[in-house]
Amino acid sequence: MDDKLKEACGVFGVFFQDPEKDAVPLIYYGLLSLQHRGQESAGIAAVYHKTIECRRGMGLVGEVFTPDILSQIRGSAGVGHVRYSTSGTSSIENAQPFVSRFKLGSIAVAHNGTLTNADVVRELLEDAGVGFTSSSDSEVIVNLITKNYKKGLEKALTDTIKFIKGSYALAVLTDDALVGARDPNGIRPLCLGKINGGWILASESCAIDSVGGELVRDLEPGEVVIINRDEVLSFTFSEKTRRAACAFEYVYFARPDSVIDGVDVYGARVRAGQILGRESAVSADLVIGVPDSGIPAAMGYGKATGTPFGLGIVKSKYVGRTFIAPDQALRERAVSVKHNVIQSEVQGKRVVLIDDSIVRGTTSRRLVSILKKAGAREVHIRVCSPPVRFPCYFGIDTPHRKDLISNGNSVGELCASLGADSLAFISVEGLLESLESDSRKEGPPAGYCLGCFTGEYPIPVSGETGYAAS
Template sequence: MLTTNPFDDDKLREECGVFGVSGAADSAAALVALGLHALQHRGQEAAGITSFDGAHFHTHRAMGHVAGNFDKDEVIRALPGNVAMGHVRYSTTGETALRNVQPLYADLATGGFAIAHNGNLSNAMRLRRDLVRSGSIFQSTSDTETIIHLVATSSYRTLLDKFIDALRRVEGAYSLIAMTPEGLIACRDPLGIRPLVMGRLGDAVIFASETVALDVVGATFDRAVEPGELIVVQGESMRSIRPFGTQPARPCIFEYVYFSRPDSIADDRSVYSVRKAIGAQLAIESPVEADLVIPVPDSGVPAAIGYAQESNIPFELGIIRSHYVGRTFIQPGDKVRHLGVKLKHNANRALIAGQRVVLIDDSIVRGTTSLKIVQMMREAGAAEVHMRIASPPTRHSCFYGVDTPERAKLLAAKMNLDEMTRYIQADSLAFVSIDGLYKALGETHRADIRPSHCDACFTGDYPTTLTDQDDAVEVDQFALLAERVN
């Protein structure tokens, strides 16, 4: 099978999107399905919805997109109740299999418990190992199931206290929605690394990964769930709990660069406006004499508009994307593969021929995509091809819910700027600086002050401990030592 989505294959992948509703007048599951449609960009491997009708939990999970799995009346009718939650998944931990599709559900001593998770637990493997040794039996390979076992084995009496106790033991990033017979719980990790917002639709309370999901269902945005906050919705009552104390937040800065939809609002900022500002800052830092500014569709568009406006170079759609091609079942010979690539994206040859073009993309990961794009421009007759990237070089892996290749496969981790430029065969290459990225957010970045966001993929400054990663390093070092001894 040949993917015809080459410009997406070399992107960082956000793990998941979550959506929950309590107090829906009609079918809560139908609202959840609509919300998941709006969050489809956050996870395209699988989707699931769990509802509660006051007596029983009902779940439907499936591989693939929301459309096709949750647009049938019979599926929604099988998910009754005025409380429901859903999840779209792109795996960063655990295999791609139905058993890992969320929401995950378990019958605990305190009753039914369903959970959906956006993020990644950086000590899940160590916790899992300890839980298995003490008798826990895991049904999935997802790190999210670790939370269920921690809740089940907690010595606290109430389910809420058990849940809080479980969260005190985990590290890393999580925005969670949990559902119990008593109500709906939404919470965010103490650093707020992954996003979560709250809205209202009539008497219903809604939680979602992004504000765009609220827009789609006609809900009004209320506020963001604060870092370290748990919100418990029980019928018509709602209360906020902050069991972890307070500390400076570190939300993921890449939400502005790529993950969030441009029509979302994050921390009172328009994602679209921030991306335009990043493009303008990139033009200030790395100008070039050129005839056209061309975005790499679709994520490069806002930054390209900002770059064009700041540099006074015309913005044009030099790469045309077909939105009606997903995958094609073709034997992957080199010639046929190249033709398959053009089914999805094609150069606007009449526009490009003889022109000096500036390509704007959001990031470079392995570099394979950038190489293909530059080659496409050359074949279309471009006189010069300059690449500008609306984020700093990605030099470090992410362990907080983003599918990042191991560091050895990150182009910027193994090459300097000149080497990267030669690798992608561009006439020039430049990235926005880390200072420029923060400036686009309206903030000042200083190396001697704790940053306001998690920017570890650029700087290596991880805001939490990385227990599983440290354990893996220790194992590797032990194996290397044993090999030397032998």
């Protein structure tokens, strides 16, 4: 019941040319750097002398991979996964990577995203006698590749990928190759990196940095990269590609030290704050950000408006996950366990509070209340994303439409409900402007998914009428 949209997964893969090198320690550290993308389960599959071994478990990377478990697998290539469930239940059966062993070899698949036609494909496969061990849509991908494998890896991948719809960033391990694939709209991120004697695939560039690698480039929408001992092959499997990268990655999901599709996440957040300052400045004594992603934006807002920037809210990094199902009162109390106010900073001041997004509204309401209790004279909320009014179908956990507080409430009604003195959201145009950067202008044209803000999705979605065709 967190008051934020949740990223579903992170993937990380390593391939060393030297068969005696061990990729597993690097995958472990890569997954630690992607922990923010999923905290429910973690897994690593590695290939050693043509045999794939996998270890998966429920919990954080550090909890699942004790020294003992880590010592049980090794291999010169491997893939890892961190998961937060959006499709399929939160259980060990759905933890990834998924491994399939069959007559011609074995594969392990790590998937970030959600297939919009998983039910149909699953039914077709079940009718053809294929068995499933989980409720995850990612297992559909494994079974499709396995079914087509006799045609050769490249053909099996293209046939599989042509069949599936939705969002996917894939890291696939075979007996002798590491494969990366990004859906035709590039909704979820996936990048390629290099490390001494090897290659890396990662959901975010921060994970490549963390293991001492070097970012080479992002995979293009609709691109497959096959890395084997002799070469790195790249081909585009889809004729029709249109970039529609998830705009929310920059607002909230990604780590600020990542660069996605040529746009640095930290810079985009600072620019969003500057644009908010231009679009909806208010007379105030202090601007503060809701940690962590609100802080760069608050700095940008302060710079644009001349409002002094300060730290007014402290976030406890150690609250972690909770497996109890608290009632509303306990849940609201948990917000003050997570966030506390520095009273001396805000007392007697007119405060601008910058947040990355408002989803259910519970956190914002509580923050306004504790700021006022600490003596803030006024609290003006400014939000770095447009109102979230629609669900996401592409690998992000969104509450039911009825629980999205911006769905059906005007900004004025929302402001009153949060108890704030004023409230403003960045415009859709402003958000897109924040995603422009000098390096991006040199690359292929940018394009973003804005579905949860506008209801216009890059792929037709069953039950939704909005489809941004161009």
